[in-house]
Amino acid sequence: MDNSTQESRLRSEHSVTYDSPHPIYAMAFSSTPSLASPLQRIAVGSFIEDYNNRVDIISFNADSSSVRHQPSLSFDHPYPPTKLMFQPNAHSSLRKSSSDLLATSGDYLRLWEVRENSVDAISLLNNSKTSEFCAPLTSFDWNDIEPKRIGTSSIDTTCTIWDIEKGVVETQLIAHDKEVYDIAWGEARVFASVSADGSVRIFDLRDKEHSTIIYESPQPDTPLLRLAWNKQDLRYMATILMDSNKIVILDIRSPTMPVAELERHRACVNAIAWAPQSSRHICSAGDDSQALIWELPTVAGPNGIDPISMYSAGSEINQLQWSAAQPDWIAIAFANKMQLLKV
Amino acid sequence: MDGVSPDNEAEQSQGRDLGVASSSSASTGLGWRPSQLGFTPYIWSGETSDNSQTLRVVVRKSLLARLTKEIVETYQICNPQFKYSEELNPKRYLTSPSVGVLNDGYDNVNSDLILTVNYVLVNLERNRRYLVKDVLGHGTFGQVAKCWVSDTNSYVAVKIIKNQPAYYQQALVEVSILNTLNKKYDPEDKHHIVRIYDYFVYQRHLCICFELLDTNLYELIKLNHFRGLSLSIVQLFSKQILHGLALLKEAGIIHCDLKPENILLCTSVKPAEVKIIDFGSACMEDRTVYSYIQSRYYRSPEVLLGYQYTTAIDMWSFGCIVAELFLGLPLFPGASEFDLLRRMIEILGGQPPDYVLRDAKNTNKFFKCIGSIQNGENSEISTNGRSSYQALTEDEYEARELKKPSIGKEYFNHMNLEAIVINYPYRKNLPKEDILKENQIRLALIDFLRGLVEFDPAKRWSPFQASRHPFVTGEPFTHPYEPPLETPRVPVVQAVKVDHHPGGGHWFAAGLSPNVPNKSRPSLYSSLHFQMVQYPPANSYGSVGSHGSYNDSVGLGSSYGSYGESNNMFAYYSPVGPSGIHLLGHGSTSMLGNSPDARRRVIQYQPGNGRGISPSAGTFTHLPLGASPSQFTPPSSYTQVSASSPGHYGPTSPARGTSHGSPLGKTSTVSQFNRRKNWGCSGSPQTQDITFSPHWQGQCPDSSIHGEGTAQVLSSSPSYLQSNTDAASWKLRGVGANQKMTCLFMPSSNSNLQSTELGHDNPESCLSLPDPGDWDPNYSDELLLQEDSSDGSCLATEFGRSMNISSTEPFVGFGRFNHASSASPPISIQRQNGPVQAYSNVEMDSSPAHDVQAGYMRSMSKPFHLIPRMLQNSPNRFGLQSVQRFAHGRPTQFSDWNQIKAQAPPSGFGSGGPRSPRNSSFSNSMTWGRRVNPPVSNIPPASCARKDYARID
DSSP states (O other): OOOHHHHHHHHHHTEEEEEOSSOEEEEEEOSSOOTTSSEEEEEEEEOOSSSEEEEEEEEEETTTTEEEEOGGGOEEEESOOSEEEEOSOTTSTTOOTTOEEEEEESSSEEEEEEOSSOEEEEEEEOOOSOSSOOOOEEEEEEOSSSTTEEEEEETTSEEEEEETTTTEEEEEEEOOSSOEEEEEEEETTEEEEEETTSEEEEEETTEEEEEEEEEEOSSTTOOEEEEEEOSSOTTEEEEEETTOSOEEEEETTSTTSOSEEEOOOSSOEEEEEEOSSOTTEEEEEETTSEEEEEEOOSEEBTTBOOOSEEEEOSSOEEEEEEOSSSTTEEEEEETTEEEEEEO | OOOOOTTOGGGGTSSEEOOOSTHHHHHSSTTOOOOSSSSEEOOOOHHHHHHHHHHOOOOSOOHHHHTTTTHHHHHHHHOTTOOOOGGGSOOOBOSSSOOOOBGGGTBOTTSOBOOBTTOEEEETTTTEEEEEEEEEEEETTEEEEEEEETTTTEEEEEEEEOSSHHHHHHHHHHHHHHHIIIIIIOTTSOSOBOOEEEEEEETTEEEEEEEOOOOBHHHHHHHTTTOOOOHHHHHHHHHHHHHHHHHHHHHTEEOSOOSGGGEEEETTSSSOEEEEOOOTTOEETTOOOOSBOSOGGGOOHHHHHTOOOOTHHHHHHHHHHHHHHHHSSOSOOOSSHHHHHHHHHHHHTOOOOHHHHHHOTTHHHHEEEOSOTTOOTTOOOOSSSOSSEEEOOHHHHHHHHSSOOOOOOOSSTTOOHHHHHHHSOOOTTOOHHHHHHHHHHHHHHHHHHHHHSOSOTTTSOOHHHHHTSHHHHOOOOOSOOOOOOOOOOOOSOOOOOOOSOTTOOHHHHTTOOTTOSOTTHHHIIIIISSOOOOOOTTOHHHHHHHSSSSOSSGGGTTBOOTTOTTOSOOOOOOSSSOOOOOOOOOOOEEEEOOBTTBOOOEEEEOOOOOOOOOOSEEOGGGOOTTOOGGGGOOHHHHHHHHHTOGGGGSTTOOSEEOOTTSSOOOTTGGGOSOSSTTOTTTTSHHHHHHHHOHHHHHOOTTOOOOOTTHHHHHHHHHHHHGGGTOSOOHHHHHHHHHHHHHHHHHHHHHHHHHHGGGGGGSGGGOOSSOOHHHHOTTOOSSOGGGGGOOHHHHHHHHHTOOOOOSTTOOBTTTBOOOOHHHHSOOOOOGGGSHHHHHHHTOSOOHHHHHHHHHHHHHHHHSSOOOHHHHHHHTTSTTHHHHHHHHHSSOOSTTHHHHHHHHHOOSSGGGOOSOOHHHHHHHHHTOSTTOTTOHHHHTOOHHHHSBOOOOBOO
């Protein structure tokens, strides 16, 4: 590099770091920055080996590339949240002015209202018949077309679809033969899930008797841990296998055969996110401390696909979110840090 | 990395086409690329870092793993009081209904064991556990589950018999028969009979463990859109099935339900083979108790007529199967027994011999006597009126039975067997020389079939005789086959054989052999070649039928209800004493199957006629497990039976208490052991092609039958019928046919590989019959899968694209397989030519075929072709629906998909359809979807769409 100082300046302009007192796992961008200000909320969940965990709300100013922790908005959460998500579309009846709805998953699905200066627990959505036992939720997804609908995935092999306005279960499906680890909506009534049984299945709420398996991991019962559905082009999804450095890109029209496998991570991949603004770009992060941005080519070379850009963090990256509201920004979490990177 | 290049011309020729991006991305994030701000350009760090990577020690699991795979442990660390119980997980029921009402709640109302995913069946004696993974099928007998055996690291098929005495006993018969066949007769597994591994009782259910096989031949034909398989495949399968049948004959066992559904592909071996399954209806040859046996299309005349039967009935069924493999449609798709017989008579040009008609109990239902019954023993059946019996017309039947007989559609209208086979459309692209060869083999096939679908059970070839036929051996077929002497087998009972039909060779019987080159042949047939069973006139069997004990209501058939579910037939056996059976009542059922393309066999319950039979000496039924059949013979009663003492079948003393075949009907036999999985077609691009074969697409539904060229066929066909007196010799006809075909196909052979399917898109060339040539441009006989190709072609039509799909990729193990031709845009040439039309215009009823077509066309017209899935789904009962469901009618977002898929975008992201990368990889693994091949094995058609989840709320 010809000018290291300039580069570091550039880098600092294009990345922001938030240091948390705790290790961070879950993380979420609010859907829209408020009209009044360029501030966007980011929720950050702790990973503490204790019943009491924390969710912090950070406000992020993209203009000044700065973040500010709002202690008044922090709240306790039982167990480390497995996922955080702000309500995707702001124009729902549920949304009140200047407040955001936040959902968290862990032992149960919870809804919180994040106001200007406080956070209120709105509801705890529990479908369990017994109080003694609990089947933790591994993930959930908020339907952005039908924002009253949240689907959760559980280790009890089911997916549960909630109507959060009514606070009732719309349906519960035994989605897999083993634990379900992630769920993603494709459209209002179509979702997909991944499981310890190694399959990606697509479900349509209009026909609850059937599902469609569009991928199975090559080694039977190699768990699939995460699933990302390309919102720009719903034909494509990405999934990751446990302890694998691969990102598997699927075309739902050609079940079972991935259209691509991205294999440049040098340790297991922990998170994936499609670009909100482009159907061809996906970001991934993993235990090799790297975040990679890939551009899916029309034709893959003989040696596989190289990412187009990379970022090296200080340690294993556990989480990755791509802001839908400000698609120039990607957030990663490693150790106690959340870092925002401009792309 | 090439950038966004919407029209990347090079893409098809290089590397793996991801089908991703480019053009479609234009609409969304056109040209968006991440800038190198927070990120830096990617630099491949190369080997060094790799080394360092290998040194990396994973000290702890990632948080991701700790919140997914290990979340329970994590939560327990967070909170020692945390409790999770897998037991409380909702269960996915595989059995329906899933409410436990019988057997302490273990069984549902149908006495089926209620299965859930991961349910464990245990053979306590062997301490072996069977982990239920899925249900492959169910029927009256119970269910068949696909189970994982961790001891052996393999899947098996376990038949879980209903918890009812009749089913239990009958299943024991199946166990006994299979054990005998496997261990005593076929220890090395060389005779194409399914292997039985284990059996045990669990929760009061008899569980029989079989090897897990693949799809059945009916499904295979269906995958081919009911177009026939290549002759070499037909030959291969025929030979293998004959191996099995020879074994059955040797063991004196009658399968009693041979049909394509009960012949399964076994793809775990190479080359693929077939195996005969489902001995749930089988019986010992000397204990033929049930008269209502065999699935209708494959039912032999003697069973239909209520005559005594032997292993020869399996040979009839076998002939029907061979024909169906070739034609893609059943030879005798009788919608009723009347219809069945009518078709036999029409297609075969003869009728059952008088000696059968004289004694069969159901003769009056289908025939009227026009001569003296006392007519000589040697009365010859023929169409010249010498027979004493004449088949009833539809009106006559109606008058007698007071109801109209069901008549099914005609697929081979008014054609005899010869015409049907000769005129069956050729696969396209068949080179000229191959056409000659094909014609020769077709003639051999006709000769072969004539020996199998032979009305006279005494003249019908034995497995041994059939296996020497040139069609099976592959020897050149030069003259009508003269079967070698069947080695006389003198098992338990052997009656003196008398040939009732001197002079009645099968050629004659078929009305076929006016000019037999070999003058001595008739006598050969009559006197030497057949193991003649003596059927004394008016012998026992006739009396059986007519003497009401078996069947009071003839119309209903004396069925034992094998197909009826919950027909109240229970046979209670005392395991100890020879109590025999008490048929408390039974519903005689008949299967409906109106048209081959809707072959779901609907079960029809007919009013049960209760009968009380108190069999004298129970015999076979008490077979101890694993015992060989020969041990069980109470020769006395049994000999008498075959010796035909009518008294034995008297109402009061049915000599035998048996139950084989009986209650264990299998309505869902279709599904038998493995409907899905690894049958490579499924899910493979090729399979897809089947689904979308251009042939069907191209056809216009209202294709008309062309008169020209038909004439030839028509004119010749009558002569076949008259051939007894006709001068046209067999040979002459053969030659004539050859010539005809030759000239007919000159044009197409010119067009050769490249133009192939083309004809079909041309309405003029619409065929009423499936044309095997249409789905496989480069029809290669080496392996079956090739039947399923025409991959590219469908794509081409479907997407309006001409892509060479795997055109250069040889399918491993399949030899040539060039899709290039199929992918080329339709350019119709040859079929326009008159001569070519001729063959496709065989006089036949076009409507059925159109129905089929229409079906396909409908499905093809759906905008969303998840092609691969369609394919996969086809073998799957649920597949299609779900795919389509998923595909269509989705309102908003997905419409985009649909369009894209239907329209064949130029390239890149938008381009739909399977692209070369996948295809190529598939093609490499395309060996029948064998399990060893990960990519294919991953394509469980089943997995694609199955009932794998259930609603809980």
